[in-house]
Amino acid sequence: MTPPALSVHLRQALANFTLAVDFNAPAGLTVLFGASGSGKTSVIDAVAGLSRAAMGRVALGDQVLMDSKLGLHLPTHQRQLGYIFQDARLFPHMSVERNLDYARWVTRAPKDRVAFDRVVDMLGIGPLLLRRPNRLSGGEKQRVAIGRALLARPKLILADEPLAALDDARKSEILPYFERLRDESDVPILYVTHAATEVARLATTVVALDAGQVIRQGTAAEVLGDPSFAPGGDRAMGAVIEARVRTHHDDGLTELDAGGLPLLLPHVAQSPGDRLRLRIAAQDVILSKTRPEGMSALNILPGTIADIRMGDGPGAVVSLDTAAGRVLARLTKRSVHSLELRQGSDVFAVVKSVAVAPGDVGGPAR
Amino acid sequence: MTGWLGPEEWQAVALSLKVAIWATILSLPFAIFVSHALARWDFRGKQIANGVVHLPLILPPVVTGYLLLLIFGVTGPGGRLLDALGLGIAFQWTGAALAAAIMGFPLMVRAIRQSIEAVDQRLEDAAATLGASRLQIFATVTLPLALPGVLTGTILGFAKAMGEFGATITFVSNIPGQTQTLPSAIYSFLQVPGGETAAMRLVIISIIIAMAALILSEVFARRIKNRMEGA
Structure with missing residues (x-):
């Protein structure tokens, strides 16, 4: 019922x-x-x-x-x-x-x-x-x-x-x-x-x-995940993705599986196999046209640009379809132009593992 | 006690306590109801109701007593009705209790109304969301939280009833053993030569009763406050 x-x-x-x-x-x-x-x-x-x-x-x-x-x-x-x-x-x-x-x-x-x-x-x-x-x-x-x-x-x-x-x-x-x-x-x-x-x-x-x-x-x-929706302003914007805990590593990091993509973040309480929700703030995401190497950031999600929304100020919000789900990135209009980003471009989203704040890690999703 | 007090004096003290206690007990439920209505309800004629309640506080007591005499006297409409019911009150201690109750009523209502207004209505809303009807909210939230004010109002009403003079003497006269309360007795003693010592004894008793009532209410108020803050 x-x-x-x-x-x-x-x-x-x-x-x-x-x-x-x-x-x-x-x-x-x-x-x-x-x-x-x-x-x-x-x-x-x-x-x-x-x-x-x-x-x-x-x-x-x-x-x-x-x-x-x-x-x-x-x-x-x-x-x-x-x-x-x-x-x-x-x-x-x-x-x-x-x-x-x-x-x-x-x-x-x-x-x-x-x-x-x-x-x-x-x-x-x-x-x-x-x-x-x-x-x-x-x-x-x-x-x-x-x-x-x-x-x-x-x-x-x-x-x-x-x-x-x-x-x-x-x-x-x-x-x-x-x-x-x-x-x-x-x-x-x-x-x-x-x-x-x-x-x-x-x-x-x-x-x-x-x-x-x-x-x-x-x-x-x-x-x-809708880039045109920013009630708290662009700074508060952030996509939600779902992931499953794969394993806890000895160095205090937990590895998650988000639609087949590995994600590392500081230790979470859930056990391997548990599902959880992550919020990735748009301003913690960097875009790169090539797979970045020699960087300290641990999480790299390849994806395709679904939409670019130019803001009123110098900023822009790029929505990216990845295997993990929709991810938003907030960058400057200047970067959008200099990287020649447009709808359909293949790019890499770089998320620093620490950028996924513990307060934003949810429990098991429905 | 009776050794120290003459029989007439003792009578006046006992009668005053009886009058004041009955006046207080009988008017308290009405005072709580009226206070709640004035504090929480919106109705037509609220200002007029408020005025009528406060009238005895502002009118000369003699006027209130005379109005009572007109209504509840032997020939008044209220008096005849009560007489028919076998409850005649003119020139009886019950009449003194009615006069005392009416004179103390505005004091009670003022204190109780204030404490009801001070109860957080958001707590009453919370009680409603938990399934409490309006009557239940009043009995389980509003009244317990307003208890300190109810207590203050009761003590004020009691003190006023003990000390009421003008309306009482106008309405039910000053008959020893029937309607002669403490203040009327003090007044009578002061009218006769050599009555000063007896009057002074009654004055001292008045002061003791008033102080006892105040201290008692203070003790209760503190106990309520402690209970609220909890261990």
Whole structure:
């Protein structure tokens, strides 16, 4: 049985623009991606029913959550959500355990010790159960918040910039839990973020918003590998490729197999045979017309130029089809001219192994 | 205690405590409801409702007492209704409790409303996403988090009820054993020659009760705060 998908159709006049959003979020993790002020929060609030300002229709499978034409608006507490907020929002007057148990308690559901223990174990929050939220670190709070949302037995999980308030170390502590959610839970997850790295690592589907409009929709590889799509500016641009761990070398490097091409990067936690996702930032890729020799960079991917997009400034973005997938390279217009690059040219993309930042290495891809 | 206090004085203390406790207990649920409505709901006539609630704070107490007399006196519409129900309150301690409750009500509402407004609405939203209805959100999130303010309001209301004079004496008069509360008794003692010592004893008792109430609320407030910050 395929789990029901979330379908969203919303119209709302906001301060600077009109929100007009139509998309479907199938099972897996759908990232609602856009800069702050692009309308993401209005969308998620309408889906949750926390705001009634938007017109339109939101449905989960055949269950209608709202339909302004029918005057239908299911109250938030009847929508069976698991909402993970940026600021955790744990109840300060309850212990961690009572926070986790809150949804079951208010809905008068029977106690389910097995489900409770499973979530507590998965998130590693067993030692925190008797503490008060005020005594938790930011990362601990967010793990408890994830647990609390999961124990609500949601039919839809919403996450609003759940990592934005955390430092980088805490971010990489929490990210794997969202990967597990994506891979192990069969309810749709709608995940709001403005961080391209989270998109690359987590998204099954990407819905990119700009000024209230959906400007791109597709899989993470499709959307991030599209050189005309650079919501965070060209600097934030980077393609996503999938690879399999081949072996761990003694010198601390891990060798991956990306569509038959070997890739070396600093040791990753996955075991040989595991699949993972890599994000290769466009500005960490150099192009060469001949196979480079005598270079310190370890990763060389031969490919064919699919597209060259000249930017407004001195820069250009070249998209390259390689056996590993679509790779983007950001270079100057001058280089494009002097190397006589054009569509169909065969070139070599050089990626320094250290350029694949650990924060951008994702867990097993779907 | 009774050795030190004359029977009339003791009566006044006991009556005042009874009046104040009943006034506080009976008005607290209404005060919480009204505070929540004023803090969180939007409805027509909200400003008027707010004004009516605060009226006893601004009106001269004698005016409030007289209005109570007009409504709940023996010939007033409310009085006749209560009489028919066997609950006559004119010139009885229950009338004193009503006067005390009405005079303390705005003080309670002010404190409780403020503490409800200070509760983070984002926590209430979070509770809604977890399946809590509006009533459940109020009972499990809003009210517990507003508890310090509810406590302050209760103490203020109680203190006001203990000290109420003008409305009480206007509405239910000053009958020893029936409606003579602490302040009325102090007033009466001061009217007779040589009553100063008895009045002074009651003044001291008033101060002790007020201090005890304040200290008690402080202790509870600290306990609530500690519980919130957790171990």
